[in-house]
Amino acid sequence: MSMKTTITLGIVCLLAACSETRQDAAGVGSDKPAVAGTGVAVYTDPGWKAGDKASWSNHLKARAQYGQNDHARAPK
Amino acid sequence: MARMKFICDAERCIECNGCVTACKNEHEVPWGVNRRRVVTLNDGVPGEKSISVACMHCSDAPCMAVCPVNCFYKTDEGVVLHDKDICIGCGYCSYACPFGAPQFPSSGTFGLRGKMDKCTFCAGGPEAHGSQAEFDKYGRNRLAEGKLPACAEMCSTKALLAGDGDVVADILRGRVVQRGKGAEVWGWGTAYGNQAKGA
Numbered sequence: 001m002s003m004k005t006t007i008t009l010g011i012v013c014l015l016a017a018c019s020e021t022r023q024d025a026a027g028v029g030s031d032k033p034a035v036a037g038t039g040v041a042v043y044t045d046p047g048w049k050a051g052d053k054a055s056w057s058n059h060l061k062a063r064a065q066y067g068q069n070d071h072a073r074a075p076k
Numbered sequence: 077m078a079r080m081k082f083i084c085d086a087e088r089c090i091e092c093n094g095c096v097t098a099c100k101n102e103h104e105v106p107w108g109v110n111r112r113r114v115v116t117l118n119d120g121v122p123g124e125k126s127i128s129v130a131c132m133h134c135s136d137a138p139c140m141a142v143c144p145v146n147c148f149y150k151t152d153e154g155v156v157l158h159d160k161d162i163c164i165g166c167g168y169c170s171y172a173c174p175f176g177a178p179q180f181p182s183s184g185t186f187g188l189r190g191k192m193d194k195c196t197f198c199a200g201g202p203e204a205h206g207s208q209a210e211f212d213k214y215g216r217n218r219l220a221e222g223k224l225p226a227c228a229e230m231c232s233t234k235a236l237l238a239g240d241g242d243v244v245a246d247i248l249r250g251r252v253v254q255r256g257k258g259a260e261v262w263g264w265g266t267a268y269g270n271q272a273k274g275a
Contacts, residue, residue, distance in 0.1 A: 030201040033152055034219040038206025047224035057078045057240070059222050064239035067229055069247045071254060 078217075079154040080197055081241040081268060082228070083248050087258035090236035091116060091126040096105070098230035099130070102217025111195040117262075120233065128227065128236045131177035131195035131202045132267035134176050139169035140180065146221040153219070154241075157198040160213050163191045174266050197238070198225040203263070 035057075038052030043048075048059035065072060083189065091114050099112045103161060107116045112130035140148040140156065148169075149160035169192060170178040181190040200217030203210035216228060228238035237244040252259045 010221065019117050030204060031149065031151065034155075034199055034217070035115065036205060036207070036220065037222075038217060038220045039107055040221075043206070043221050048222050052082075060078065060219075060224060061240055063113045063222075064225055064237075064247070065244045066226065068231075068234050068237050068239070068244070069250070071250050073246075 077239040079242075080133060081154070081244060082132055082197075082225075083237040083244045083261055083264065084128050084129070085237065085248060085251065085258065086117075086125040086260070086262065087251075087255065089114070089126040089128060089232040090233055090235070092232060094230055095227035095236050096231050099227040101194070101235070102218075102226040103194070103196075104211075104260040105179050105215070109181050109193050111179065111193065127262050128231075129175055129177075129263070130227070131154055131173075131197075132263055133195075133197055134267040135269050140175070142168045142172040144168060149202075152253045153199075154177065155199045155219070157196055157199060157201055157214075158192065159202050160195070161192075161202075162192045164172075164177045164273065165189050165191050167192075173265060195225075198223070 033053075035051065035053045038044060039050075045059070045063070048055045049057075080085075093114050096110060096112050096114060100110070103111070103113055104226075112128060114126050114128050116124055116126045118124045133154060135154070137148065137150070137156045139158075144160075144166060145162050145164055147160075148156060148158045150156050151220070165180060167180065167189065168181070168184040170176070177194045179193045181193060182188070183190045196214050196217075199218060200210045200220035201214035201218065203213065205217050216226075218224065223229070225238040228236045237247055248259075248261065
């Protein structure tokens with residue numbers, strides 16, 4: 001094994017510890033993502049498309065803002 | 077990516093227990109189990125503070141680390157959930173949890189400890205979303221309905237904030253700037269790994 005390969009492998013091993021610990025989808029993980037929706041239209045909040053992650057995420061962000069941020073809702 | 081988190085603004089919590097009631101009602105939580113409860117710090121002393129406590133869905137959840145049957149899992153949104161079909165009710169998670177979140181219903185004549193129950197961030201469990209089986213075991217799946225947890229949405233003073241970490245942190249930041257105090261968020265550092273004071 002050449003010196004260059006040994007150094008490259010060494011750097012890869014050293015830097016591997018610098019990555020962020022994986023925080024998602026650990027453990028059982030047999031659950032479908034929430035963005036898939038329930039399929040029960042009567043209980044589903046309108047304004048987002050099931051399966052579209054960006055749409056769901058933006059919908060929840062907007063809901064958090066108008067539902068919980070009274071500073072934004074109150075007249076100045 | 078959305079990373080779901082709870083914040084309780086102690087400057088606003090009036091210990092009304094509306095969050096506890098909303099949770100119990102939404103999920104039809106059985107007697108003896110409280111997924112959420114309100115804790116008063118320095119009770120009776122002038123300047124006492126109340127906070128609403130439940131599972132914080134920690135970034136590096138200790139319950140997941142100690143579970144001998146690996147029944148916990150984390151969703152893409154950072155919500156810590158568990159599979160009651162795998163749980164053996166050993167109680168290790170309750171010793172590991174810094175918030176006292178895991179609950180164990182008593183069942184049978186001799187009060188045998190049942191499967192662990194805890195806050196799901198209103199995200200149900202591994203069963204099909206919105207199914208009766210999911211509701212019976214874990215309660216309603218509001219996240220899959222495009223809603224936020226019932227406890228936070230029902231909070232009368234909006235002390236309890238739930239949702240994407242960036243959004244709820246921004247809401248709290250706005251309040252702190254406005255009133256000039258109350259930046260301490262109990263449990264935030266413990267749950268989400270901030271080394272700053274406030275754990």
